[in-house]
Amino acid sequence: MLQDKTGSRIPQITFHTRQNNEWVDVTTDDIFKGRSVVVFSLPGAFTPTCSSAHVPRFNELAPVFRDNGIDEIVCVSVNDTFVMNEWAKDQQADNIRFIPDGNGEFTAAMGMLVDKDDLGFGKRSWRYSMLVRDGVIEKMFIEPEVPGDPYEVSDADTMLNHINPQAQKPHDVVLFTKPGCPYCARAKDMLSDAGMEYEEINVGGQVSLRSVRAASGSDTVPQVWIDGVHIGDSEALAEWMQQREAA
Known part of the structure; x- marks a missing residue:
């Protein structure tokens, strides 16, 4: 059973990231303390929906999110930092911060760690998004618990409409x-x-x-x-x- 943690504080986790060929530990306080952050989490780097829709739309709308008071957009996946770094390059998603939850600690603490054994993925994140202000989860959009990989409510447009229904989106x-x-x-x-x-x-x-x-x-x-x-x-x-x- 997935857990909606709206109103709760973000779990205290340290992410092991690789930056400029060096190991850099990043804590959840580094990301969330005193800031307004939108997070979206997904099953895996380089997977179809994640690469073709979830990441690109958040990256495209990032300037609009900033205009509406969001300090940063963060993508979390149960992948190691090397995979996440290469995926960020491949996506050319310069407006998003990619955070590796390689051991699934953050995802498990969020109640979003699920089995993807049928795909050979092992433990991965369920797809969801959330708005976090100063370390407190203000709103979560969790995909319905149905077979497959639903993508209905964790998208960038749904989150932006929650933050400001009148936000001016760029023309396509x-x-x-x-x-x-x-x-x-x-x-x-x-x-x-x-x-x-x-x-x-x-x-x-x-x-x-x-x-x-x-x-x-x-x-x-x-x-x-x-x-x-x-x-x-x-x-x-x-x-x-x-x-x-x-x-």
Whole structure:
């Protein structure tokens, strides 16, 4: 039976980490004392949901968490420090602090240590997230106790909505471009000037104009999507920007 420890103090644990080729012990007081910290814990480094969704979204929303009073975002997993360090590099998650709970001491004290013997994992953490203020757990989001690896409530958006339902999240922006295209350069400049990060997909090679046409109904570039809505070319983006400023 998993334990919701909302209202309890964080257990006193020392984590054995590797930093700059040296062993550095980090205590829970080092992480939590006098600070507001969001923690999310997961079954394992390099595993599918953890790598494709849990870590990337917390990393993406980290600036918004900071704007809403959170000092740090911490990822905990029952893995050793070498694995966690390599996973952090692979994820390019510079906004998250990766903490190794190699012996499972912290996870066990949290009541979240579970058997994953069916997968050959041994003892691992159940997936959950929590908000901790000055060492006291203010809120926990624990995934339901069902078979498999549920991922329904411990995500970054759920936690941010708890902290501030009105928090302004970054737009999801994707655009198709081609090298040397002046209209593409204009679209990227507009997005950058507005402080909007974007994912750029270069047309050529494995991505053809057929892909652009199938997705947008047009075979010209750039083609821009914002929050899942097709905006269009650079002129359409400029119009969208004007409407956004006027709103």
